[in-house]
Amino acid sequence: MWSAGLARLHGLFAAYKPPGLKWEHLRDTVELQLLKGLNAGKPPAPEQRVRFLLGPADGSEEKELTLTATSVPTLTNHPLVCGPAFTSLKIGVGHRLDVQASGVLVLGVGHGRRLLTDMYNAHLTKDYTVRGLLGKAADDFCEDGKLVEKSTYDHVTREKLDRILALIQGSHQKALVNYSNLDLKTQEAYEMAVTGSIRPMNKSPMLVTGIRCLHFAPPEFLLEVQCMHETQKNLRKLVHEIGLELKTTAVCSQVRRTRDGFFTLDDALLRTQWDLYSIQDAIQAAAPRVAAELKKSLSLELGTQQLPNSDLSHESKGQTLP
Incomplete structure (x- = not known):
């Protein structure tokens, strides 16, 4: 067993x-x-070994002792x-x-x-859901970090956020191709790009292969991020950088990995x-x-x-x- x-x-x-x-x-x-x-x-059942035990002889009227072979368990592994x-x-x-x-x-x-x-x-690649909060900046990019700045966010719209996310994904896809060492003129590279199977050959910075907004209700927003070679600090910093691109500030309130x-x-x-x-x-x-x-x-x-x-x-x- x-x-x-x-x-x-x-x-x-x-x-x-x-x-x-x-x-x-x-x-x-x-x-x-x-x-x-x-x-x-x-x-497992203990192994058996033979021992000679001293005891009275069977059928003897006198008090004679004799050795009798007996099987007893070995307890050394008990x-x-x-x-x-x-x-x-x-x-x-x-x-x-x-x-x-x-x-x-x-x-x-x-x-x-x-x-x-x-x-x-x-x-x-790995998938994450990352929750952000507009209007704040922290020293470690986390909601519970030391607050270093507050800003307005009334001008931020879903359309502006989607535009920034599209730019981020495009720049990271170009970086992914560079780190993959592929010749874009080959048929192999084209087929890998179509199937989304392009991978970096060696270590690289965080590469975002997909990013979209799942929920937008200012000051909160929820992103779905598909990436590789990331750390959770990279993802929190990404939220901070998105806030700067939107002419405001943002902190990360949650990082959750949904697929590895x-x-x-x-x-x-x-x-x-x-x-x-x-x-x-x-x-x-x-x-x-x-x-x-x-x-x-x-x-x-x-x-x-x-x-x-x-x-x-x-x-x-x-x-x-x-």
């Missing part, structure tokens, strides 16, 4: 990180819950003797979220940590679901999609190389999941 439980823990899954929670705390909480689940499982069977798990975290941000956070368990590297090398590559909010486990069986089910459900998407995204880099198999077996006696 322990071996089967370990085998089903190799892979990727997504958790929902609430605002105010550090990603390190989320990872440690998940590890603790997995260890509790693994150690709560029924341990939890009460050697402690819990599992004391640590290796869990990796993908694209991180800072304390104030919330949303989809991808984690890899065991060999799933290798897949996190593949996700990074694939330069997959091929993981969406529907895949993210809530805090009440951070347990062994829910995570095992989530890893197994995502495994075929993860393999297919990574093979598609990394076809040029991987070639015929096989992706790590999430069904690899491991010894249940090991104290650490590799």
